[in-house]
Amino acid sequence: MAKIVVVTSGKGGVGKTTTSAALATGLAKAGHRTVVVDFDVGLRNLDLIMGCERRVVYDFVNVINQEATLNQALIKDKRVSDLYILAASQTRDKDALTDEGVERVLGDLSKEFDFIVCDSPAGIERGALMAMYHADAAIVVTNPEVSSVRDSDRVLGILSSKSKRAEQGMEPVHEHLLLTRYSPERVQQGEMLGLDDVREILGIDLLGVIPESKAVLNASNAGVPVILEEGTDAGQAYQDAVARFLGEERPHRFLEAQKKGLFGRLFGS
Amino acid sequence: MNLLGYFRSQRKQTAQVAKERLQILVARERATRSGPDYLPALQEELLEVIRKYVEVDQDAVHIQLDKEGDYDILELNITLPEHGGK
Numbered sequence: 001m002a003k004i005v006v007v008t009s010g011k012g013g014v015g016k017t018t019t020s021a022a023l024a025t026g027l028a029k030a031g032h033r034t035v036v037v038d039f040d041v042g043l044r045n046l047d048l049i050m051g052c053e054r055r056v057v058y059d060f061v062n063v064i065n066q067e068a069t070l071n072q073a074l075i076k077d078k079r080v081s082d083l084y085i086l087a088a089s090q091t092r093d094k095d096a097l098t099d100e101g102v103e104r105v106l107g108d109l110s111k112e113f114d115f116i117v118c119d120s121p122a123g124i125e126r127g128a129l130m131a132m133y134h135a136d137a138a139i140v141v142t143n144p145e146v147s148s149v150r151d152s153d154r155v156l157g158i159l160s161s162k163s164k165r166a167e168q169g170m171e172p173v174h175e176h177l178l179l180t181r182y183s184p185e186r187v188q189q190g191e192m193l194g195l196d197d198v199r200e201i202l203g204i205d206l207l208g209v210i211p212e213s214k215a216v217l218n219a220s221n222a223g224v225p226v227i228l229e230e231g232t233d234a235g236q237a238y239q240d241a242v243a244r245f246l247g248e249e250r251p252h253r254f255l256e257a258q259k260k261g262l263f264g265r266l267f268g269s
Numbered sequence: 270m271n272l273l274g275y276f277r278s279q280r281k282q283t284a285q286v287a288k289e290r291l292q293i294l295v296a297r298e299r300a301t302r303s304g305p306d307y308l309p310a311l312q313e314e315l316l317e318v319i320r321k322y323v324e325v326d327q328d329a330v331h332i333q334l335d336k337e338g339d340y341d342i343l344e345l346n347i348t349l350p351e352h353g354g355k
């Protein structure tokens with residue numbers, strides 16, 4: 001039985017796909033058989049971030065419609081063993097993800113893998129609800145900014161009332177906060193919500209803080225999950241987060257502003 | 270504190286404002302979320318009706334659903350301004 005992890009946020013563009021790619025890669029590197037599934041039907045991007053866009057032949061919707069088998073559709077990662085990608089389709093039909101279809105595919109994947117990472121689309125419509133429904137654990141990706149925090153709270157409400165676990169009265173979905181695009185400098189200046197502010201408002205376990213980093217764009221340009229860029233701040237922050245997800249205790253890094261020289265102290269901020 | 274920082278602290282820090290706004294908003298949204306799906310709509314409509322008679326803020330109507338034994342208790346709180354009436 002696989003553990004199903006949804007990466008969700010409500011708000012768009014906060015770093016879900018970046019996180020899904022990093023998490024799946026990190027879990028597989030730690031030796032767990034992992035598949036990452038793109039639920040963003042119509043706007044697929046995960047394959048680009050994972051760098052396998054040219055190898056997509058069949059996708060999630062083809063498997064749901066039984067036009068292809070899972071084995072035909074799963075793309076094996078070339079860098080990390082035990083890592084597979086199931087791409088979203090480019091179809092515009094929002095109803096392509098049927099309840100029975102998703103349930104069947106996740107059930108089949110569950111027999112082969114330890115972890116199923118679901119990259120949720122933005123919003124709280126069908127695709128996002130489908131990605132959340134089956135989750136055992138959720139990573140709520142949040143930026144330190146009002147609309148993102150509010151949307152995260154709404155998503156938490158959905159997880160605790162509309163997920164399969166909630167409907168069937170099982171133990172609730174384990175919710176983790178991942179604060180991304182964090183700028184300690186701006187927090188220090190009182191321009192950005194700090195880690196403690198966001199934790200206080202959302203009140204869920206903190207999985208990690210990913211700094212705002214140039215490394216993310218660079219990695220996505222190259223089609224390499226940023227967690228594999230081991231020398232970078234964001235890469236290391238994701239490594240820590242994955243280790244914590246697997247139960248290890250690690251101190252939080254990248255929370256303090258860089259010290260500045262004399263000039264910066266006088267005139268900078 | 271540096272020179273610029275000194276001047277900056279004269280203004281209220283925007284992050285603090287953001288936090289306070291979020292705390293109010295989230296508390297309000299959570300209160301209606303725990304109940305049946307129609308609560309947010311009920312809250313909106315009540316607000317509309319009240320606004321026919323009194324000018325009140327967006328967050329003047331508070332709804333909360335509590336359970337007491339076998340009963341559901343709908344608690345309704347309407348905050349009127351000090352000088353109400355149109």
Ligand SMILES: Nc1ncnc2c1ncn2[C@@H]1O[C@H](COP(=O)(O)OP(=O)(O)OP(=O)(O)O)[C@@H](O)[C@H]1O
Pocket residue numbers: 009011012013014015016017018019040045120121122180181182210211212213214216217220234
């Ligand atoms: N820690 C970070 N530092 C800097 N840029 C980041 C960081 N995380 C994400 N980004 C950038 O933010 C943008 C959105 O990221 P991503 O596609 O992962 O978000 P998403 O939540 O999946 O978006 P969507 O809701 O559209 O699916 C990308 O350009 C990405 O490079």
Ligand SMILES: [Mg+2]
Pocket residue numbers: 016017018040045119120121
């Ligand atoms: Mg995405």
